[in-house]
Amino acid sequence: MDLLANTVRPYAWGSTTAIPELLGTEPTGEPQAELWMGAHPGAPSRVDRGGGDTPLSEVIAADPEGELGAATVEAFGPRLPFLLKVLAAASPLSLQVHPDLVQAKEGFTDEEERGVPVDAPHRNYRDANHKPELICALTPFTGLCGFRTPGATAALLDALGVDGLKPYADILRARPEDEALSEVLTAVLTADRDAVAETVGAAAGAARRLADGDGPYAGVCAAYAGIADHYPGDPGVLAAMLLHVVRLEPGEALYLGAGVPHAYLDGLGVELMANSDNVLRCGLTPKHVDVPELLRVVRFEPTEPEVLRPRTTPGGEEVYATPVDEFRLSRHVLVPEGEPRLLDDRTPQILLCTGGEVVLREAGGPDGPGGGSELVLTGGRSAFVRAGERVAVSGGGTLFRATVAL
Structure with missing residues (x-):
């Protein structure tokens, strides 16, 4: 088990207080929008295995099968296929869509061949991967998702x-x-x-x-009025009026597939996605909007947003079902006197505590915890667990588990 040191992204739309409150730290006065957990090259988590802080991306690259397991490497290559975040929105994010896998590969290849720098403001495709995503509310959460009829x-x-x-x-x-x-x-x-x-x-x-x-x-x-207050005169306000307004209560989630226009408006949530940063914007942003490419990617079909509630397994794990293999999100609500729960060890995992205190203990055998090392997570703290590493969880808190759906 590795305790993760994570980067907070200070995007302008972020809350100044929500992530500090989760972490139990003092606000800096600056927006703190996203806490990234994973191995994305833009802001990889860091681990210390005795040689000082090392990016998780480098640790995985040095031994992909040892860290991820053979099945994950065979399915997705030698990289962690998902990215976990805590997202804290105090004002609307840009109205956006994500490409499917074919579109992402085509777009990335085209921009590479044309020599568009990967960090250029007008670059659309930062990588060749798609970006399906799931947002699970920690507080009341509001967003836009999908076209109305x-x-x-x-x-x-x-x-x-x-x-x-x-x-x-x-x-x-x-x-x-x-x-x-x-x-x-x-x-x-x-x-x-x-x-x-x-x-x-x-x-x-x-x-x-x-x-x-x-x-x-x-x-x-x-x-819509709240969006207009933040973006007066922006055509994206009219684009937003084409979309459903969705409100989530804590514990409810929303899955967003390729081509579905969406925007998050306010609230704190756990977000899990394929390991990609490909975004095509429709408005509500000062950033680049490539209208022709956007129109190529958007799926112009009415959809009815489906609010997801978790399905509880016999072992007490609450699973949010999605139609993708790159990620799987679940939740454990643990009580102080409860029996330890042994986690499946076939795939790599990131474990995130969102409240209370959760104890991770190395399990000594197939039947339960042994005398291995312990790691205690409190609000906002997270850990990476390698494939094949048996871990039992206990304590009194809420633990989100991000892993691969294989």
């Missing part, structure tokens, strides 16, 4: 009563669903920013009025 969005735009939105409502009613969504999103993102700012402002004002009432659009309009 065009008819439902047209009704919302009618309720806002803004003249500049009427052409979009007409398109949403007149075209087949995929064409309607594509045409409206394209029109919003390619419009002259100054020209569309007036419509964005009027739509935001109308959303605030509806949010103050008790009508059917009050809840979603409160979310």
Whole structure:
């Protein structure tokens, strides 16, 4: 077992207090947006096996099969296939989509051949991998996810009563669903920013009025108005109005597949994803927006977001089921007098404590804990467990377990 030293990413949308409160540290006054746990080259965790802090990525590269196990290496190559984060949003993240695996490989190869520097601001593909992801709420959490049906969005735009939105409502009613969504999103993102700012402002004002009432659009309009407060005049506000507003209670989760537009708005959560940093942005950001590439990747189909609740196994592990192999997220809610729980050791794991105190103990045999070493995790602390290393967990706290779904 290795205690992880992790990097906090200070993105502007991050909370100044949520991650420090989780870790029990003093706030710095600066935003602390994401706590990264894993071996992504952008901010790998560090471990100390007697020779000082070493990036986990280097440890794995030195002995992939020993750290990850033969099955994981055979399936995904000699790298940890997932990245675990704690995400703390105080303001909306960019509206974005992720490519599928084929699109990511094609896009990465194209930019490599054209000599686009991997750290260039206009680079779309930082790697050749896809980025399906799962967010599990630790506090009440709000986000946008997936297109509403065009008819439902047209009704919302009618309720806002803004003249500049009427052409979009007409398109949403007149075209087949995929064409309607594509045409409206394209029109919003390619419009002259100054020209569309007036419509964005009027739509935001109308959303605030509806949010103050008790009508059917009050809840979603409160979310859209909040987005507009952070991004006044941004065309992404209109793009956001095409999407569902999703609210998660602690312990609930949301899975996001390729091509599904989404944005996180506020809250603290555990996020698990394939080990990738490929993001195509639709708006709500000062960063690069590549509209043609975005439109190639977006799946223009209405979807109904599915809020995931964990399935409890006979051993007490609560599993969040997703349709990907690169990662698997589960949770153990441990009580002080409970029996230790032996974890499956076939794949590499990152264990994250999000509250209380959890004891990790090396297990001496197939039937339970032995006299091996111990590691105690408190809020926000995490550990890497190599494939083949038997660990039992106990204590009084909540432990999230990230591993591979093989």
